[in-house]
Amino acid sequence: NAGVTQTxxxxxxxxxxxxxxxxxxxxxxxxxxWYRQDPGMGLKLIYYSVGAGITDKGEVPNGYNVSRSTTxxxxxxxxxxxxxxxxxxxxxxxxTGPVFNYGYxxxxxxRLTVV
Amino acid sequence: xxxxxxxxxxxSVQEGRISILNCDYTNSMFDYFLWYKKYPAEGPTFLIxxxxxxxxxxxxxxxxxxxxxxxxxxxxxVPSQPGDSAVYFCAASGNQFYFGTGTSLTVIP
Numbered sequence: 001n002a003g004v005t006q007t008x009x010x011x012x013x014x015x016x017x018x019x020x021x022x023x024x025x026x027x028x029x030x031x032x033x034w035y036r037q038d039p040g041m042g043l044k045l046i047y048y049s050v051g052a053g054i055t056d057k058g059e060v061p062n063g064y065n066v067s068r069s070t071t072x073x074x075x076x077x078x079x080x081x082x083x084x085x086x087x088x089x090x091x092x093x094x095x096t097g098p099v100f101n102y103g104y105x106x107x108x109x110x111r112l113t114v115v
Numbered sequence: 116x117x118x119x120x121x122x123x124x125x126x127s128v129q130e131g132r133i134s135i136l137n138c139d140y141t142n143s144m145f146d147y148f149l150w151y152k153k154y155p156a157e158g159p160t161f162l163i164x165x166x167x168x169x170x171x172x173x174x175x176x177x178x179x180x181x182x183x184x185x186x187x188x189x190x191x192x193v194p195s196q197p198g199d200s201a202v203y204f205c206a207a208s209g210n211q212f213y214f215g216t217g218t219s220l221t222v223i224p
Binding site: 004009035043045090103104108 | 117119124149151156157158159160161164204206211212213214215216217
């Protein structure tokens, strides 16, 4: 049982380049999330999805795009990479919205550096 | 505008002693609170939670206390073990989870 799988684990981008961070879950969870964690900061919600075909913005969506064509996949797209997007990115999923006694299942993260 | 704060970036405790991790929040409308544990190169994993209608929840060595009037919660680990060394995040739930900045716990053998 893989849970939430993120690829790649590490990536270095040049300013202005684009890339897609992949996220796949095999638990048939309806809800999926993208967070970023900057040094010394808590996790900030970028985008989330409550089901296939439905996405919505979180706290810090600027510079990112998402799509949710299937229940399993929730890729995060950076179109024009900027140094401010240097961060660790976490994908997470849950069967419903914020759940009291379950929490989210997180992937292991993607460490992105923009130079 | 950090709604959930963990003011201690790090904590060191001797094995067998109690670890106390603290968390403060600003929004009195938060419904419940969770603690996550994170090892290096891994994602956070759910540890324990508490509803806003309770003031204590216990699970083995882990106990979370909630003081709503002070908007404060704490995680107690007794006895602390070296395997508890990790970063601990508290999170508060409204329409989404709001995460604190994390406290790095080191349990010294």
